[in-house]
Amino acid sequence: xxxxxxxxxxxxxxxxxxxxxxxxxxxxxxxxxxxxxxxxxxxxxxxxxxxxxxxxxxxxxxxxxxxxxxxxxxxxxxxxxxxxxxxxxxxxxxxxxxxxxxxxxxxxxxxxxxxxxxxxxxxxxxxxxxxxxxxxxxxxxxxxxxxxxxxxxxxxxxxxxxxxxxxxxxxxxxxxxxxxxxxxxxxxxxxxxxxxxxxxxxxxxxxxxxxxxxxxxxxxxxxxxxxxxxxxxxxxxxxxxxxxxxxxxxxxxxxxxxxxxxxxxxxxxxxxxxxxxxxxxxxxxxxxxxxxxxxxxxxxxxxxxxxxxxxxxxxxxxxxxxxxxxxxxxxxxxxxxxxxxxxxxxxxxxxxxxxxxxxxxxxxxxxxxxxxxxxxxxxxxxxxxxxxxxxxxxxxxxxxxxxxxxxxxxxxxxxxxxxxxxxxxxxxxxxxxxxxxxxxxxxxxxxxxxxxxxxxxxxxxxxxxxxxxxxxxxxxxxxxxxxxxxxxxxxxxxxxxxxxxxxxxxxxxxxxxxxxxxxxxxxxxxxxxx
Amino acid sequence: xxxxxxxxxxxxxxxxxxxxxxxxxxxxxxxxxxxxxxxxxxxxxxxxxxxxxxxxxxxxxxxxxxxxxxxxxxxxxxxxxxxxxxxxxxxxxxxxxxxxxxxxxxxxxxxxxxxxxxxxxxxxxxxxxxxxxxxxxxxxxxxxxxxxxxxxxxxxxxxxxxxxxxxxxxxxxxxxxxx
Numbered sequence: 263x264x265x266x267x268x269x270x271x272x273x274x275x276x277x278x279x280x281x282x283x284x285x286x287x288x289x290x291x292x293x294x295x296x297x298x299x300x301x302x303x304x305x306x307x308x309x310x311x312x313x314x315x316x317x318x319x320x321x322x323x324x325x326x327x328x329x330x331x332x333x334x335x336x337x338x339x340x341x342x343x344x345x346x347x348x349x350x351x352x353x354x355x356x357x358x359x360x361x362x363x364x365x366x367x368x369x370x371x372x373x374x375x376x377x378x379x380x381x382x383x384x385x386x387x388x389x390x391x392x393x394x395x396x397x398x399x400x401x402x403x404x405x406x407x408x409x410x411x412x413x414x415x416x417x418x419x420x421x422x423x424x425x426x427x428x429x430x431x432x433x434x435x436x437x438x439x440x441x442x443x444x445x446x447x448x449x450x451x452x453x454x455x456x457x458x459x460x461x462x463x464x465x466x467x468x469x470x471x472x473x474x475x476x477x478x479x480x481x482x483x484x485x486x487x488x489x490x491x492x493x494x495x496x497x498x499x500x501x502x503x504x505x506x507x508x509x510x511x512x513x514x515x516x517x518x519x520x521x522x523x524x525x526x527x528x529x530x531x532x533x534x535x536x537x538x539x540x541x542x543x544x545x546x547x548x549x550x551x552x553x554x555x556x557x558x559x560x561x562x563x564x565x566x567x568x569x570x571x572x573x574x575x576x577x578x579x580x581x582x583x584x585x586x587x588x589x590x591x592x593x594x595x596x597x598x599x600x601x602x603x604x605x606x607x608x609x610x611x612x613x614x615x616x617x618x619x620x621x622x623x624x625x626x627x628x629x630x631x632x633x634x635x636x637x638x639x640x641x642x643x644x645x646x647x648x649x650x651x652x653x654x655x656x657x658x659x660x661x662x663x664x665x666x667x668x669x670x671x672x673x674x675x676x677x678x679x680x681x682x683x684x685x686x687x688x689x690x691x692x693x694x695x696x697x698x699x700x701x702x703x704x705x706x707x708x709x710x711x712x713x714x715x716x717x718x719x720x721x722x723x724x725x726x727x728x729x730x731x732x733x734x735x736x737x738x739x740x741x742x743x744x745x746x747x748x749x750x751x752x753x754x755x756x757x758x759x760x761x762x763x764x765x766x767x768x769x770x771x772x773x774x775x776x777x778x779x780x781x782x783x784x785x786x787x788x789x790x791x792x
Numbered sequence: 793x794x795x796x797x798x799x800x801x802x803x804x805x806x807x808x809x810x811x812x813x814x815x816x817x818x819x820x821x822x823x824x825x826x827x828x829x830x831x832x833x834x835x836x837x838x839x840x841x842x843x844x845x846x847x848x849x850x851x852x853x854x855x856x857x858x859x860x861x862x863x864x865x866x867x868x869x870x871x872x873x874x875x876x877x878x879x880x881x882x883x884x885x886x887x888x889x890x891x892x893x894x895x896x897x898x899x900x901x902x903x904x905x906x907x908x909x910x911x912x913x914x915x916x917x918x919x920x921x922x923x924x925x926x927x928x929x930x931x932x933x934x935x936x937x938x939x940x941x942x943x944x945x946x947x948x949x950x951x952x953x954x955x956x957x958x959x960x961x962x963x964x965x966x967x968x969x970x971x
Contacts, residue, residue: 389928415869600795603794
């Protein structure tokens with residue numbers, strides 16, 4: 263399993279300058295001049311493509327992305343009765359979990375570490391039954407996960423699955439639904455409406471170096487492209503432009519294993535920025551290296567918004583303290599399928615955006631182990647938390663970092679450190695993604711208040727309908743829609759359910775009603791094809 | 793579990809009129825009953841208990857929904873669903889005596905207590921278990937829609953049949969038991 267995970271794993275590269283948003287289009291146009299004429303048109307005709315000499319392939323539905331968002335939808339569609347020949351997945355990933363594994367590794371999660379997701383949010387099982395806790399109890403031959411899921415969160419912390427459990431499930435389900443038969447290794451460049459209804463997806467095949475661009479003609483298209491890149495704060499970007507090649511300031515989702523190695527080999531000071539789950543995991547790693555490998559690292563933790571305690575009215579009060587806002591998952595559980603989901607569904611525009619922002623934001627889980635670590639750090643003096651932002655960042659002649667901090671109380675101070683680790687998440691501006699940027703320019707799509715694509719509750723992208731064809735988006739690109747936790751296992755599965763329902767209304771597949779659902783679940787249990 | 797108030801009530805009605813009812817009909821004869829008490833009376837008591845559990849349960853769900861508002865996650869941990877059984881049992885026991893369904897004194901010394909306790913606890917457990925897994929398989933949308941049964945027509949068939957035919961069964965069984 264480990265070897266397979268290594269192959270095809272996507273990895274965010276080091277960022278040195280803003281991504282060119284039209285790279286894909288420019289590449290395509292330069293490679294085939296006739297494409298530039300096509301790319302100037304918002305709606306394509308079959309004859310245009312014939313004239314351009316592009317090979318055209320047909321598929322009923324195309325899912326662009328090939329990560330967990332595509333996997334969740336394809337799983338649902340297969341269970342709803344679609345055959346593999348009706349579905350095409352366009353992806354540069356060799357496995358649906360490749361990006362996920364990459365992100366997990368970058369945020370210090372090994373195969374045995376636990377995610378921030380609950381037992382029933384199974385990405386490989388549309389029913390959430392049995393939950394990950396049951397699978398883990400069976401695989402590890404211990405009742406401990408069952409006890410934990412039974413007593414969560416009152417007598418124990420929420421059960422969260424191991425990375426290995428999740429990957430094993432995805433691998434099994436991908437084989438069961440015939441993922442490999444539907445996957446076309448290629449880079450999707452643009453999606454355009456077809457004059458007779460439906461869509462064209464222009465792609466560049468990846469496995470054949472000599473092959474030119476080709477086009478997929480489909481009735482419906484689904485976009486699940488994931489995060490475009492880690493967020494790079496302006497000060498970090500300026501620092502990199504000033505000191506190209508300097509590795510002292512890194513983003514937590516970029517490869518930075520060297521930072522930990524150097525801190526183990528010689529004592530040093532690290533400044534950590536961010537208060538989310540990734541920052542918590544970085545802290546766990548740093549403390550682990552102190553305890554297990556003898557590192558003498560001193561940690562200065564910077565909070566832009568320092569949370570001193572629980573916030574909000576009694577009926578909507580989020581726990582917090584020591585700088586962090588705490589919640590077990592990225593959103594309150596009811597934002598996924600309960601009363602908060604119903605509220606999100608009923609609201610629109612600014613009110614919905616405000617509710618999503620109040621439920622989400624930067625938070626971490628309050629885990630007893632992490633609390634103990636930081637309590638010890640504060641007591642022994644090697645962990646210091648400050649409410650401050652970095653005003654200025656540069657290198658000293660000796661090669662250390664010197665930064666000016668602007669504290670929450672208005673004062674400023676200078677700090678020297680060996681490393682700056684920025685754990686402030688991802689860049690979610692759609693304009694940083696070539697295909698989505700093109701969609702905003704030429705496809706009729708627009709953005710929601712929170713910056714995602716403006717989507718219907720069915721996850722159809724507003725303004726992009728093409729005859730009988732519909733375009734859907736799930737994952738982080740649908741942020742701001744009627745479902746808050748879109749970037750989670752639950753969110754991807756929930757989006758898949760809504761899309762599947764909408765497609766069934768178009769007569770494309772069968773709604774998995776009670777009897778079909780039971781039959782399909784039994785097939786899942788026996789690991790038989792849908 | 794993340795249930796809305798409507799979802800809580802619908803879920804209780806559907807589970808009690810399906811799993812709860814079938815369990816009662818199938819198992820009533822096996823629960824320990826006092827010497828000399830007829831099977832007919834045992835059925836009257838257990839079916840009466842099941843119906844009272846369902847009716848009182850609607851009120852309990854309103855209370856639980858209120859308590860749920862104090863939780864940030866606005867969810868209802870599974871273990872609370874399990875622990876609710878003993879809390880709900882007392883009013884049902886008192887109501888069964890007040891309605892004359894269980895004869896005699898309502899104190900702990902009454903010979904019907906064991907029959908009631910066995911039936912109530914086992915029914916609560918079976919209904920709770922059904923909500924933890926099987927219901928998600930039969931109605932995949934249930935957990936995504938706050939415990940309500942889907943607005944989509946094809947999915948309404950099963951809960952409709954279960955709820956209303958189940959209720960007819962209850963009335964029929966009660967009528968037979970009372971003859």
